[in-house]
Ligand code: SF4
């Protein structure tokens with residue numbers, strides 16, 4: 001043990017320093033939040049609970065059942081069941097996500113050519129059984145209504161199709177500009 005360490009031990013220097021720090025913070029504004037009363041808004045692009053986008057014109061899901069999201073999903077947690085409609089169109093009979101297997105990578109959102117699946121800002125969905133985490137098409141559309149709605153289109157515009165004015169480049173940094 002060095003002389004300095006010995007002096008620190010005898011005179012409780014570290015304890016006094018710690019107490020001084022505590023005292024100096026006693027009357028300052030707290031930085032902690034009283035969750036769940038106080039909540040921090042989720043950042044744009046937050047990867048929360050899944051939703052299927054509802055087409056505002058038709059009121060139905062935008063998904064066309066191409067299966068790209070299921071193909072790219074690394075957790076294999078998306079299942080899509082389709083059939084042929086009366087006009088020989090593809091009908092999405094079932095679209096299901098096992099949320100407990102999802103790793104929230106966002107690849108399904110990125111792969112979808114129609115902007116038909118999203119990860120919403122909603123993150124408070126703990127439960128006591130597995131069933132609520134098995135998302136059916138109806139549940140996923142309800143998630144869109146509850147957690148995205150009108151803001152959802154802004155989400156696609158700003159987060160997945162950003163324009164140059166949304167970028168704040170550093171001085172001298174090249175910034176992609178879309179005309
Ligand atoms: S976020 Fe990733 S893991 Fe989750 S469903 Fe989409 S692709 Fe699959």
Ligand code: SF4
Pocket residue numbers: 062063064065066067068069070080111112113114115116117
């Ligand atoms: S959500 Fe998108 S990628 Fe997935 S099946 Fe529907 S249209 Fe295709």
